[in-house]
Amino acid sequence: MHNHRSLRNGTPLDDRHATLPRELRKGGYDPALFGYTDTSLDPRTLPPGDPLLATYENPMPGFTPVVPLDESFAAWVAELGRRGYAVPAPPAPGKDMFLPLRRGPRDEGDGPSFAPTRYPPKDSETSFLTDSALTYIAERRGAPWCVHLSYYRPHPPYIAPEPYNSCYSADAVPAPNCRTDRSLEGEQHPWLRQHLQRLWAGQMPIQEPRPMAELDARGIRQMRATYYGMLSELDDNLGRIVAALKSDGSYDRTLIVVTSDHADQLGDHWLFGKDGYFDGAFHIPLIVRDPGATRGRVVEAFTETIDVMPTILEWAGRPVPHACDGRSLAPWLRGETPADWRREAHWGYDFRDLREPAAEAALGLDPEECGLSVIRDERYKYVHFAALPPLFFDLARDPHEFDNRAEDPDYRSLVLAYAQKLLSWRMQSEDRTLSQLHLGPGGVFERRGKWPATGQPLR
Numbered sequence: 001m002h003n004h005r006s007l008r009n010g011t012p013l014d015d016r017h018a019t020l021p022r023e024l025r026k027g028g029y030d031p032a033l034f035g036y037t038d039t040s041l042d043p044r045t046l047p048p049g050d051p052l053l054a055t056y057e058n059p060m061p062g063f064t065p066v067v068p069l070d071e072s073f074a075a076w077v078a079e080l081g082r083r084g085y086a087v088p089a090p091p092a093p094g095k096d097m098f099l100p101l102r103r104g105p106r107d108e109g110d111g112p113s114f115a116p117t118r119y120p121p122k123d124s125e126t127s128f129l130t131d132s133a134l135t136y137i138a139e140r141r142g143a144p145w146c147v148h149l150s151y152y153r154p155h156p157p158y159i160a161p162e163p164y165n166s167c168y169s170a171d172a173v174p175a176p177n178c179r180t181d182r183s184l185e186g187e188q189h190p191w192l193r194q195h196l197q198r199l200w201a202g203q204m205p206i207q208e209p210r211p212m213a214e215l216d217a218r219g220i221r222q223m224r225a226t227y228y229g230m231l232s233e234l235d236d237n238l239g240r241i242v243a244a245l246k247s248d249g250s251y252d253r254t255l256i257v258v259t260s261d262h263a264d265q266l267g268d269h270w271l272f273g274k275d276g277y278f279d280g281a282f283h284i285p286l287i288v289r290d291p292g293a294t295r296g297r298v299v300e301a302f303t304e305t306i307d308v309m310p311t312i313l314e315w316a317g318r319p320v321p322h323a324c325d326g327r328s329l330a331p332w333l334r335g336e337t338p339a340d341w342r343r344e345a346h347w348g349y350d351f352r353d354l355r356e357p358a359a360e361a362a363l364g365l366d367p368e369e370c371g372l373s374v375i376r377d378e379r380y381k382y383v384h385f386a387a388l389p390p391l392f393f394d395l396a397r398d399p400h401e402f403d404n405r406a407e408d409p410d411y412r413s414l415v416l417a418y419a420q421k422l423l424s425w426r427m428q429s430e431d432r433t434l435s436q437l438h439l440g441p442g443g444v445f446e447r448r449g450k451w452p453a454t455g456q457p458l459r
Helices: 020-025 074-082 094-098 105-109 125-140 182-186 190-200 217-247 305-315 358-363 409-428
Strands: 032-035 064-068 147-149 256-259 286-289 345-350 371-376 380-385 391-394 437-440 443-446
Touching: 020 305, 032 125, 064 125, 074 094, 074 125, 125 147, 125 217, 182 190, 190 358, 217 256, 256 305, 371 409, 380 409, 391 409
Parallel strands: 032 064, 032 147
Antiparallel strands: 256 286, 345 371, 371 380, 380 391, 437 443
């Protein structure tokens, strides 16, 4: 993220960066998009007044948008209208269709997340995207294809269709990991205190249509249970994809990657959504099904989202661009264990808001000071803020990240060591689009790998 800087919705992606669909297109694929990528385009590539400058919900360059779904959900809402549902007229937000029409006694008792959507699963946005993708795949009739199927749900509002809304009991799901009081939680760090205040004051509404302050302990547990139900609906739709690939004989010729853009706190530390630095927002699933790979292997080594693009490109027989920070997961899929694999995970978070800078104003920060970087291994986790105090967690003693040890004298040397490791990682992973090339007698020379690896002339 510290290379492309396009983390927040609305922050443009510099057009110079290679993208997965562009690279696959060079190999003869026509990457098809179902759903969204929320890519804000580089304004320098567009003429003044271009409508694409008025939205952050553009497809990533290189994709062919077959069924694009932005926050209007226009294609899905139109389909619901054709099926006889009363649908909101533009410009009403399409996400209103996720909200229930009724509430009964149990709905009230279990909080706003128990009441089901107004439609059954067969008419959900998730099923609509699955149906669309399956139709597209069937029309390929054996020709090579590439589908990016980007489901919106699970996502706020936390409402699921029947029977998924009641698949899991609020009494059976794990309770959130949080302190007994929100004010005590906020004492951990200035950013957390300020964010909790805004979230629970309704300035950052997550649960619609009710403000967060109306959620009691039971309502939070039900929200978690409903989220699990939403995951089960998604799982059933992925099962439909797999069944179709097996039916048409393409399952054993298809690479399948299942992952997500972020996770959800679901009440941990009194937070909801993806904001912050806790593991709960950044520990995401990654399942790779390679037809020729070792089956059923669970890898506990640290992998990162940046590994997905090199993995797909290698599988497709395409070169990996210089600037890619990740590494292909192919050795793990073959049953190998690379000796030089990373021993930490890293991530970053940018909490500026250029239109409504309430967070940065409350903390006395400039926009470029509204960032943090994290390094986390099996035992320790260090969080470095650009202009706020750091955090340090001993995960063996404190797996849920309650106790900040950054100022503890017993951890002083470790805090320094991890700050240095984070700095070294940043230096090693700066933009290297051209850094491994040399121009001189003989032309352009490329070199990769540790010494004594040799390079080769390019042209």
